[in-house]
Amino acid sequence: MEIKRYKTSAEALEGLTGLLADLMSARPGPFHLAISGGDTPKNLFKLWVDAYKDKIDWKQLRFYWVDERCVPPADSESNYGQAKLLLFDPLQIPDEHIFRMKGEVDPVAEAARYATLLDKQLPKVNGLPRFDCIMLGVGGDMHTASIFPGNLALLTAKETVTTAVHPVSGQTRVTLTGPVLLNDTPLLIPVIGASKAPVIEALARGLDPQNPTPSAYVLSKANHATVITDVN
Ligand SMILES: O=C1O[C@H](COP(=O)(O)O)[C@@H](O)[C@H](O)[C@H]1O
Numbered sequence: 001m002e003i004k005r006y007k008t009s010a011e012a013l014e015g016l017t018g019l020l021a022d023l024m025s026a027r028p029g030p031f032h033l034a035i036s037g038g039d040t041p042k043n044l045f046k047l048w049v050d051a052y053k054d055k056i057d058w059k060q061l062r063f064y065w066v067d068e069r070c071v072p073p074a075d076s077e078s079n080y081g082q083a084k085l086l087l088f089d090p091l092q093i094p095d096e097h098i099f100r101m102k103g104e105v106d107p108v109a110e111a112a113r114y115a116t117l118l119d120k121q122l123p124k125v126n127g128l129p130r131f132d133c134i135m136l137g138v139g140g141d142m143h144t145a146s147i148f149p150g151n152l153a154l155l156t157a158k159e160t161v162t163t164a165v166h167p168v169s170g171q172t173r174v175t176l177t178g179p180v181l182l183n184d185t186p187l188l189i190p191v192i193g194a195s196k197a198p199v200i201e202a203l204a205r206g207l208d209p210q211n212p213t214p215s216a217y218v219l220s221k222a223n224h225a226t227v228i229t230d231v232n
Contacts, residue, residue: 001219003204003227009192012230013047016135016190017056019226023133023186024060032122034064034176036137036145037079040190045086058091062121066136067146067164067175068101077171078103101174107163111174115161118180128160131185134176138191138199142213145181146173154178155217181218187225189215200231 006012024031035041048056065079073081080100088098099117102110122129136144146164147154154162155178164173181187191199202213207220219225 001203001222001225001227003200003229005232006228006230007232009043009230010047012190012192012228013044016044016188016228017048017052019188019228020133020135021056024057027132029060030062031060032062032064032132034066034131034134035079035083036066036135037069037082038137038139040137040192041079041135042082042086043192044190045083048087049090053091058093059097061093062097062099063088063093064099064118064121064131065101066134066144066181067173068103070103070107070172070174072104073100075103101161103174107172107174111159111161111163114174115159118160125184128180128183130183131180134181134185134187136181136187136189136215136218138189138196138203138215140195140199141167142199142202142215144189144215144218146175147178147214149213152212152214152217155214178218178221182221182223184223187218187222189219189225189227191227191229191231194231196229197231200227200229203227 006015068079069077071077101114118129138144141149148167150167157177160177160180162177164175207216
């Protein structure tokens with residue numbers, strides 16, 4: 001795991017974009033990218049629309065999600081809804097390049113449908129679907145995707161996609177699990193903003209076997225993981 005530190009959040013998001021562009025150039029053809037929700041991607045999408053409209057081969061990208069909140073797309077909590085508003089609509093990304101988790105349908109059925117979709121769309125490595133890149137977020141409680149500290153079993157689940165419940169809000173989620181997150185895919189992990197300083201400190205310390213957290217676990221097991229931060 002590498003931590004790349006930048007002076008500002010803007011420079012960090014630019015740095016992340018450069019890393020993604022390098023991965024895309026190294027793998028011509030459809031590039032399967034899983035994105036996260038939350039606040040960090042919103043700022044990234046705004047940057048991409050403002051400054052990278054003509055600098056990234058958008059036709060190459062196929063978009064997937066690491067997790068989704070179980071709300072309809074029009075809800076401001078929807079990870080897909082925010083990406084549509086801030087990225088797909090402005091850049092006119094075709095619908096056939098967007099593979100969303102449906103937050104508005106039965107979560108258990110949706111997790112099964114999405115697992116089947118990944119099996120069909122993605123190449124297999126180690127018998128599991130493999131993304132070309134996954135952009136993960138890390139919450140203040142050290143969760144990643146929708147794998148929360150109280151549900152570490154999802155890090156080693158047998159399903160590639162499952163349901164989870166947010167421990168505070170009780171909101172149901174659909175999420176990728178550890179085995180597909182850790183299937184030899186390069187992980188780009190933006191951890192941006194002063195409020196994430198304790199997260200960076202904890203990630204830099206590494207996995208504490210006495211107190212494992214989802215994000216520290218994923219970073220400790222990933223073959224290629226880069227944390228991108230403006231925390232110095
Ligand atoms: O709920 C979620 O939170 C995490 C972290 O988001 P952030 O707002 O701290 O950037 C995110 O990675 C996840 O996809 C999302 O559903």
